[in-house]
Amino acid sequence: MAGYTHSAFRRLCRWLGADRVYSELMNATGIVFKGIEKELAYFTGEERPIHLQLYGRNPEEIAKAAVKVVEEYKPDAIDINFGCSVKKVLKAKSAGYLLQFPEIMGDIVRETVNTIKPYGVPVTAKIRLGFHEDNLEKIAENLIEAGVSLIALHPRLAKELFTGKARWERIRDLKKISPIPVVGSGDVWTWKDMERMFEETGCNGVMAGRGAISNPWIFKEFKEKRDYKATFGERIEFLLEELKLMWEFMEKERACKEIKMEAVQLFKGIRGKAKLNEKVMRSKSCKELVERLEELRLKVHE
Known part of the structure; x- marks a missing residue:
């Protein structure tokens, strides 16, 4: 959610009831060669637990970037994004592009997990079902074997962007085979969608992206179990x-x-x-x- 989910917006969402937040995407190559962009990495104690989110295509480079971020900002988790499908990111053969190569995704997670292990910071991942075709089980297998601590799944293909309907049943499928927590996302527009996703999939958490940007009160609604129309x-x-x-x-x-x-x-x-x-x-x-x-x-x- 580039341009929206900076520290200020995240804090307001936390005040309204969000349980955890993710940073905007940070380019691992940029971090390694130019340093960390303060605007993207900045957060306050009120935002914890927070995942600082990286993307790239080179395992060693992402691991190096993770070390820099962990040493300077001490987040609660490093998240590796394998789901973003905007043209700029796909052109760089990063994030959603890598869904075509589950083994490389596993290499990236493994290298990052091993490199930041001394800091005690877990590695999480955001994924989609695949790029051109649904390859969820293979992707999940590689990430879990590599030591990922949590998987957030948006159940669409990368090529679909946000068209069609998110296939929530695939969140349920992932939850059944996963020994680690699973967070679901996709087509979460109301607090009742959150409730329904929990009920239908058995997931451990629900992520609100586009729905929260247009209605950050969605978190208050979910906590209070009632509709709330902000004036x-x-x-x-x-x-x-x-x-x-x-x-x-x-x-x-x-x-x-x-x-x-x-x-x-x-x-x-x-x-x-x-x-x-x-x-x-x-x-x-x-x-x-x-x-x-x-x-x-x-x-x-x-």
Whole structure:
């Protein structure tokens, strides 16, 4: 969830009830040769337990990057992403591309597990069913043998991106053969979807991605077992608080540009959203954006 799941958003989700969080993707090659991007790796104690997420294609390189990340940031887990299927990542023959090569996936996990073992940090993995065809059992076998501590499965093929329907029954299949925890994801839009995924698959955890970006209150809903419709005022408060937290680790003007994407997500389903989006998106500076959000907040309380 590039551009969305930075430290500020993760903290707000934790306050709303999320049990654990994952960082945005970090390129292992970039870490080894250029260093760690602070914006991507930054987190606070409130976010723990947190998985810092790496991708790449070279086992030794990913392991070296993991050591750097563990030494500097001390996360609760290193997650290796084998699920991302955006063009840029596939072109680099990383993440989702590697689903075609379960043995290489196993080599990556094994090298990383062995290299960071002295630090006591577990290695987890995010996967899909396969690239062109469903190869789940072979993929899982290689990762488990390599020492992975948890598998998060989005049950679509890499080539499908987010089209079609997530095949939750394959989460159930993985859970039946896995000696380690399994987290399910895919088509989780409401707290009732979370409940249903637990019931239908027996998974150990449910991951909300796109559903949480447009409705971070999904975690509150699940914990309280009830529908909760955040008011327009709450959505504005969320954006202002998120922006304030983003300024801790991101240059101010850049943060204001980035948060416009989240504003579009939070205004979904709100009457007059086109005008709201225009008002926010046309802000030419950080000062103007904050002023417009404050104006909207005052109107709610009038």
